[in-house]
Structures are given as C-alpha cells and as structure tokens.
Amino acid sequence: xxxxxxxxxxxxxxxxALCRAWKHRSSSQPPVQNSSRREPPGLSVEELLASVEEAxxxxxxxxxxxxxxxxxxxxxxxxxxRRLAEMRAGYADRDLTKIAHAAHVLKGNxxxxxxxxxxxxxxxxxxxxxxxxxxxxxxxxxxxxxxxxKLKPELLSRVNQGDTA
Amino acid sequence: xxxxxxxxxxxSRTALREALALPAxxxxxxxxxxxxxxxxxxxxLKPELCIFDVKMPRVDGxxxxxxxxxxxxxxxxKIVMTSAARDRDTIITLxxxxxxxxxxxxxxxxxxxxxxxxxxxxxxTPRPASRNP
Numbered sequence: 096x097x098x099x100x101x102x103x104x105x106x107x108x109x110x111x112a113l114c115r116a117w118k119h120r121s122s123s124q125p126p127v128q129n130s131s132r133r134e135p136p137g138l139s140v141e142e143l144l145a146s147v148e149e150a151x152x153x154x155x156x157x158x159x160x161x162x163x164x165x166x167x168x169x170x171x172x173x174x175x176x177r178r179l180a181e182m183r184a185g186y187a188d189r190d191l192t193k194i195a196h197a198a199h200v201l202k203g204n205x206x207x208x209x210x211x212x213x214x215x216x217x218x219x220x221x222x223x224x225x226x227x228x229x230x231x232x233x234x235x236x237x238x239x240x241x242x243x244x245k246l247k248p249e250l251l252s253r254v255n256q257g258d259t260a
Numbered sequence: 261x262x263x264x265x266x267x268x269x270x271x272s273r274t275a276l277r278e279a280l281a282l283p284a285x286x287x288x289x290x291x292x293x294x295x296x297x298x299x300x301x302x303x304x305l306k307p308e309l310c311i312f313d314v315k316m317p318r319v320d321g322x323x324x325x326x327x328x329x330x331x332x333x334x335x336x337x338k339i340v341m342t343s344a345a346r347d348r349d350t351i352i353t354l355x356x357x358x359x360x361x362x363x364x365x366x367x368x369x370x371x372x373x374x375x376x377x378x379x380x381x382x383x384x385t386p387r388p389a390s391r392n393p
Binding site for chain 1: 269270271272274275278279336337338344346348351352354355357358359360361362363364365366367368369370371375
C-alpha cells in the first residue's frame with residue numbers, strides 16, 4: 096500500500112494523495128526516455144499488403160504448413176470434438192455466427208494436424224454459414240464428425256508414436 | 261528473451277510455438293485474450309516481442325494494440341499481429357498502429373521463422389518488397 100484515504104474524501108485531500116502517488120511513481124521509476132519509449136517504426140500499408148499476398152500464395156501452395164508434434168496432435172484430438180459440438184449447438188440454435196466461428200477455428204486447427212478432410216468440410220461449413228445456407232449445414236456437420244472419427248485412430252497412433260519416440 | 265503470445269485458440273498458440281522453434285532460453289508467456297495480455301504487461305512483463313491474434317474475447321487484438329500505443333510505458337513494444345483476415349480494411353487499421361509484421365493464419369512454418377527471427381535477434385523489422393516500388 097502506498098497511501099490511505101478515509102471516506103468520504105474531500106477533493107483537496109484526494110488531489111494531495113494523487114500528487115503524492117505521482118511523485119512516488121516518478122522517483123521510483125527511471126524517467127521515460129523519448130528515444131527508447133517511442134513507438135517502433137511499423138510497416139506501411141503497402142508493405143503489409145505485400146506480405147499478406149506473399150503469405151497467401153505460399154499457404155495455397157503448401158501441402159503441410161507445419162510438422163505437427165505429438166503434443167499438437169493430442170491438443171487437436173481434444174479441441175476438435177469441442178469445435179464439432181459448437182457447430183452442432185450453433186445449428187440447433189440457428190446461430191450462424193457461432194457456427195462460422197467454430198468452423199473457422201476447426202479449419203485452421205485441422206490443417207495444423209494434417210486432418211485435411213476435416214479441414215475441407217469445415218471450409219464448406221464456413222462458406223454455408225457465411226452464405227446463410229442453414230439447410231446445408233446439418234449434413235456438413237455430420238460429414239465433418241465422420242471424417243474426424245475416421246481419422247482419429249491414425250491421430251492417436253501418431254500421438255503414441257511421438258510419446259515413445 | 262521474453263515473448264508474449266495472446267490468442268484464445270490453444271492449438272494455434274502451440275502451432276505458433278512449434279513453427280518458431282525458439283531457443284530454450286526464450287521465455288514464452290501465453291494468454292487467452294487481450295485483457296489478460298494487458299494485465300500481464302501492466303504487472304511489469306517486458307517482452308522483446310508480442311504476438312497478438314486480431315480476434316479475441318473480452319479485449320480484441322485491435323483494441324489491445326490501440327491501448328498499448330496510447331500508454332507511454334507500453335507504446336514502444338514491438339508487436340506482430342496474426343489473423344486469417346486478408347481484407348484491406350483490417351490491414352490499413354493495423355498499419356496505422358505501427359505493427360512490426362503480420363502473420364497469416366493458419367501458420368506456415370516456412371513464413372513464420374523468417375519474419376520473427378530478425379525481430380527477436382536484433383529488433384529489425386523485415387520489410388517485404390513493396391507491390392508498387
């Protein structure tokens with residue numbers, strides 16, 4: 096604790112306490128140097144757009160974005176059922192935002208884990224949600240669940256191999 | 261060396277750490293949202309680099325960035341933003357807030373390391389070739 100005020104606090108006392116706190120702060124911390132505390136030079140709009148464009152091209156041509164570890168695969172095995180359940184719940188509530196968010200996360204996560212079939216179906220779910228095609232969503236969610244169940248033994252085996260490696 | 265990662269998706273955070281393949285002496289702090297990132301920074305963490313997702317609960321990445329740039333004790337931080345968003349409006353908003361880089365999701369290990377390593381090694385922001393030189 097740096098100070099104490101009794102309530103109700105008259106304004107002059109509050110002012111004095113704030114001044115004390117400010118003085119204490121100034122003396123206990125090194126003065127802010129303008130040169131080192133300046134905002135770092137950021138990238139321009141053009142530079143950022145160029146880097147995004149480059150990344151999109153690389154992403155589209157890469158089959159495997161990263162080499163998933165056993166830990167990452169295990170995490171995917173835990174998280175994917177949660178995202179599938181969120182899509183199901185979103186469909187039950189006719190909540191397209193919830194469906195789109197879950198599909199978006201599942202799509203990215205599946206690409207990391209090398210679950211390409213699940214990623215493709217999650218992309219379709221995302222497109223259907225964005226286009227407000229609610230009628231298409233239930234069968235797509237079922238297809239994503241089946242694709243995940245089919246891939247699960249392979250993923251589990253990858254985790255076990257990684258654990259013993 | 262300290263690195264702060266804020267992203268509500270645990271799989272993405274782990275994928276990013278694996279793509280970065282950081283040395284053992286690098287301390288990585290992970291938080292779930294922008295408010296937790298602000299809390300840990302206000303508690304005194306001084307990371308060499310912050311990597312923030314744009315879409316997060318409570319305080320999102322753009323608001324987090326705006327609040328950091330307004331704070332005299334935090335505004336000097338080097339920040340790389342990440343998102344699956346590719347639209348011009350998002351990029352323009354982020355460019356106005358002095359970011360050191362933008363990582364497109366899902367992460368591609370071949371792109372992540374060349375972008376982050378120069379910033380961590382000597383504070384340099386790698387600059388891609390402009391589309392209109």
